[in-house]
Amino acid sequence: MTMTLGGRLQTRLVLLSSIGLLWTIAISAVLPRPWDVPVHAAFRITLASSVVMTILGFFWELVYHALQQLRWDKDWPPLFGLLTAIVEVVPVWWSVRALNVLPNGCALLFAIHFTTTWILIWLITLGPISIVQPRWRFEGGEFSRRPGDALVTFVVSNTGMVIALVLLWAIW
Numbered sequence: 001m002t003m004t005l006g007g008r009l010q011t012r013l014v015l016l017s018s019i020g021l022l023w024t025i026a027i028s029a030v031l032p033r034p035w036d037v038p039v040h041a042a043f044r045i046t047l048a049s050s051v052v053m054t055i056l057g058f059f060w061e062l063v064y065h066a067l068q069q070l071r072w073d074k075d076w077p078p079l080f081g082l083l084t085a086i087v088e089v090v091p092v093w094w095s096v097r098a099l100n101v102l103p104n105g106c107a108l109l110f111a112i113h114f115t116t117t118w119i120l121i122w123l124i125t126l127g128p129i130s131i132v133q134p135r136w137r138f139e140g141g142e143f144s145r146r147p148g149d150a151l152v153t154f155v156v157s158n159t160g161m162v163i164a165l166v167l168l169w170a171i172w
Contacts, residue, residue: 003140003141004140004141004142005062006141006142007141008009008065011125012054013054013058015121015124015129016117016121016167017121019121019124020053020054020120020121024050024113025114025115026041026049027046027112028045028113031108031109032112033105034105037105037109039107042109044162045096045109045110045113046102046110048102049101049110049113049114050155051056052092055086057088060087060088068110069106078126081125082118082119082122085114085119086116089114090110093110102159105150105158143147
């Protein structure tokens with residue numbers, strides 16, 4: 001089944017606010033950074049880039065969806081999903097720099113975090129998500145087509161975003 005626009009948006013929100021957030025918290029302290037950048041700054045950088053990646057990703061999903069409508073099968077090969085990271089990294093980088101969250105010398109920290117988060121989410125979308133949500137693929141990537149699933153999606157996505165925003169605010 002081809003992903004619907006709503007399914008793409010829901011999938012991005014749910015995966016980045018749950019798996020992406022847990023991954024960010026797990027690796028932020030061990031990412032390479034300059035000696036004068038403390039650990040709490042690494043958390044601030046990675047959490048800010050995760051939030052920016054989620055917000056800007058919503059706009060990119062609109063573009064990707066419009067481009068998919070030009071294809072005869074209305075779908076991308078899976079490799080294109082991985083390669084879209086190349087298109088998304090530049091606006092995320094500019095946004096994080098514009099927010100003055102990213103000090104000089106932390107480009108490697110940002111690059112490793114962005115790349116590993118993107119690959120992890122892409123891999124989960126290719127397989128493990130179908131184990132947790134068996135009907136996900138057949139419902140256009142949406143989690144809440146059936147009334148019983150709507151509550152789970154709402155709680156997971158909103159809880160993850162609230163935790164990310166609280167952690168970002170606390171570290172700030």
